[in-house]
Amino acid sequence: MAHSRKATLTAYLFLTPAMVLLLAFAFWPVGFGSYIAFTQYNLIDAPVWVGLENFRELFDDELFIGSLKNSALYLIVVPVIQVLAILLAVLVNNNLPGIKFFRAAYYLPVVTTVSVIGIIWNFMYNDDGALNAILRWLHLINEPIGFLTDDRIALFAVMFVTIWRGLGWYMVLYLAGLQAISADVYEAATLDGANAWQKFWRITVPLLLPTILLCSIMSMLAAVKAFEEVQIMTQGGPFQSTYTALYYAYEFGIKSLNFGRALAASLVMSVICMLLAWLNFRYLQPKNP
Amino acid sequence: MSQAQTMPAIAPSSATALQRGLRSARLRRIVRRLPHYLLLSVLAIITVYPFWWTLVTALSTTGDVYSFPPPLWPQDPSLVNFIEVFDTIDLLAFYKNSLLISGATVVGTLVICSLAAYPLARMQFPGRKLVFGAIIATMILPAEINFLVNFITVSKLQLTDSVTGVVLPNLAGAVGIFLMKQAFEAVPQDLIDAARVDGANEWEIFWKIMLPLAKPALGALAILTLVTAWNQYIWPSVVMTSPENFPLSVGVQYLSGSFSFKTRVVAAGAVLTVIPILIVFLFTQRYFLRGFDGAVK
Numbered sequence: 001m002a003h004s005r006k007a008t009l010t011a012y013l014f015l016t017p018a019m020v021l022l023l024a025f026a027f028w029p030v031g032f033g034s035y036i037a038f039t040q041y042n043l044i045d046a047p048v049w050v051g052l053e054n055f056r057e058l059f060d061d062e063l064f065i066g067s068l069k070n071s072a073l074y075l076i077v078v079p080v081i082q083v084l085a086i087l088l089a090v091l092v093n094n095n096l097p098g099i100k101f102f103r104a105a106y107y108l109p110v111v112t113t114v115s116v117i118g119i120i121w122n123f124m125y126n127d128d129g130a131l132n133a134i135l136r137w138l139h140l141i142n143e144p145i146g147f148l149t150d151d152r153i154a155l156f157a158v159m160f161v162t163i164w165r166g167l168g169w170y171m172v173l174y175l176a177g178l179q180a181i182s183a184d185v186y187e188a189a190t191l192d193g194a195n196a197w198q199k200f201w202r203i204t205v206p207l208l209l210p211t212i213l214l215c216s217i218m219s220m221l222a223a224v225k226a227f228e229e230v231q232i233m234t235q236g237g238p239f240q241s242t243y244t245a246l247y248y249a250y251e252f253g254i255k256s257l258n259f260g261r262a263l264a265a266s267l268v269m270s271v272i273c274m275l276l277a278w279l280n281f282r283y284l285q286p287k288n289p
Numbered sequence: 290m291s292q293a294q295t296m297p298a299i300a301p302s303s304a305t306a307l308q309r310g311l312r313s314a315r316l317r318r319i320v321r322r323l324p325h326y327l328l329l330s331v332l333a334i335i336t337v338y339p340f341w342w343t344l345v346t347a348l349s350t351t352g353d354v355y356s357f358p359p360p361l362w363p364q365d366p367s368l369v370n371f372i373e374v375f376d377t378i379d380l381l382a383f384y385k386n387s388l389l390i391s392g393a394t395v396v397g398t399l400v401i402c403s404l405a406a407y408p409l410a411r412m413q414f415p416g417r418k419l420v421f422g423a424i425i426a427t428m429i430l431p432a433e434i435n436f437l438v439n440f441i442t443v444s445k446l447q448l449t450d451s452v453t454g455v456v457l458p459n460l461a462g463a464v465g466i467f468l469m470k471q472a473f474e475a476v477p478q479d480l481i482d483a484a485r486v487d488g489a490n491e492w493e494i495f496w497k498i499m500l501p502l503a504k505p506a507l508g509a510l511a512i513l514t515l516v517t518a519w520n521q522y523i524w525p526s527v528v529m530t531s532p533e534n535f536p537l538s539v540g541v542q543y544l545s546g547s548f549s550f551k552t553r554v555v556a557a558g559a560v561l562t563v564i565p566i567l568i569v570f571l572f573t574q575r576y577f578l579r580g581f582d583g584a585v586k
Contacts, residue, residue: 007412007413007414007491008414008415010408010412010491010492011408011412011414011417012408012414014404014405014407014408014491014495015404015405015408015409015420017400017401017404017405017461018401018402018404018405018424018461018466019405019420019461021401021457021458021460021461022423022424022427022461024442024458025435025439025442025457025458025461026427026430026435026461027423027427027430028438028442029430029434029435029437029438029439029442030430030431030434030435032438032441033434033435033437033438034434036438036441043441043444088332091325091328091329091332092329096318096319096322096325096326097315097318097319098326099329100574102329102332102333103574103578104570104571104574104578105333105336105337106332106333106336107570107574107577107578108336108337108340108567108570109336110577111516111520111566111567111570111577112340112520112563112566112567113519113520113521113522113537113538113541113562113563113566114520114522114523114538115522115538115539115541115542115562116538116541116559116562116563118542118545119343119541119542119545119555119556119559120339120340120342120343120559121339122545123339123342123343123346123552123556124339124342126355128353128355128357129355130338130339130342130359133355133357133358133359136357137357137358164335164336167336168336172577172578172579175578175579176579225432225433228522228523231523232522232542246433249433249437250436250523253437253440254437254440254527259437259441262437263434263437263438266431266433266434266437267434269431269433270431270433270434273431273433274431277429
């Protein structure tokens, strides 16, 4: 097909606003950010090239190593969130009376701003808060647990909030996956005398595998990149025990204006994320998609 | 399974018999599923109870905030805590800022994404595949770098502490362009050909045929964008430096940071922050609960 010059021009006129914005706020950051990672830059003076100095400082900094470890530890949320989300999706994949209410209830945290979630969970985790009250009532503890004040526990308390607020999101994705499975398959299995358990493991799980793969990748990347909950609930404390890699970048960049170090940390995380995504696709891809 | 299938196959002699039959069938169905409902309820309590506790605390006026056992219903309910929120911080300004940021983000996103999607969906021009590929590629670009560099960019453009600074980086999104492209691709070619015969140019086709026919997709994109923009926290908290420019999400955090000793007032502030978006959510659930499938249809 021949393209008239005018038609081409028109097409690009339509595309210009989006292209300008994407260049400025999506592509430019990758190039400029990678460059800044090798410089010393504080927003005011011009960037000064320092080579690998930022990366050397980064890996000499125990705080960053600890942050990386915490980000790796954060991956525990992935299996928990995926298993629970599949369970939720299976439970709400029907037309029972009131099921819409339950779907909405599970989705509530997803449409709540993270700042309010932080506030609510600060209430829940308080020494005299609901969680400690319930545990004491069950006689599981005598002294209140310092969910956000005990440096051995705080990171797990923050992780729990990540799970709590993410469940509904993955539930919806799994629900869509479940509804794509034809009812005929289940009917045939029922005729062959399969019970619910067999149907779940022999039909649901294999046919849901592409969704499981997609959700696991999304969830893994979100887990290693987690930092909003940390910023809101603990600011990295107590005793810097809840620093994650991106929270470290946030602190050094936005708070201390040490953009060289911050972007070096971000760049390390980007490489880790790309590696994770690649590994997933390489080894978890279903054999017969 | 539809409800009709499980109804008793009877020919009722009167309306009451039918009603009774319906009710008992419904009841039997619910009773049979009791364990299922029990499990659903336990899980719902886990997701809803923290919200409920906050609402009860905000409405209560007497007793310890953290009493044991936690009250399930408000004690001496009144709205004084809500009124005190307005006395403590300029909540109306936060509402106004949130509306401004969300409104600008929605309008800008709809305009920019549909403009970009039209040629990608319906025009032939050199570089089309490349441009579309580049737009999709932004989805896998490392967002954690964007955040810091966009802060540098916005500072250099002297857009900190402005609505423009918060909104601009969020307008052109691959998801929005993709959604609109799919909607435009579904428009029948005959309509476009007929308009061309009548002498319409590309702009007229876009404005008079494409956009009206893509209303469902525009609506879906608007709602998803609205909720995302209203709820975003970190980015506006970084761009907005003076409290009078804070959107609600940042303002309520400011309230809880500065007045944490007023637990009931902070709880009331949290309730006032989520109420508008929860109302939007309750009326537009299908856009969220069906995933992208529901958004396109």
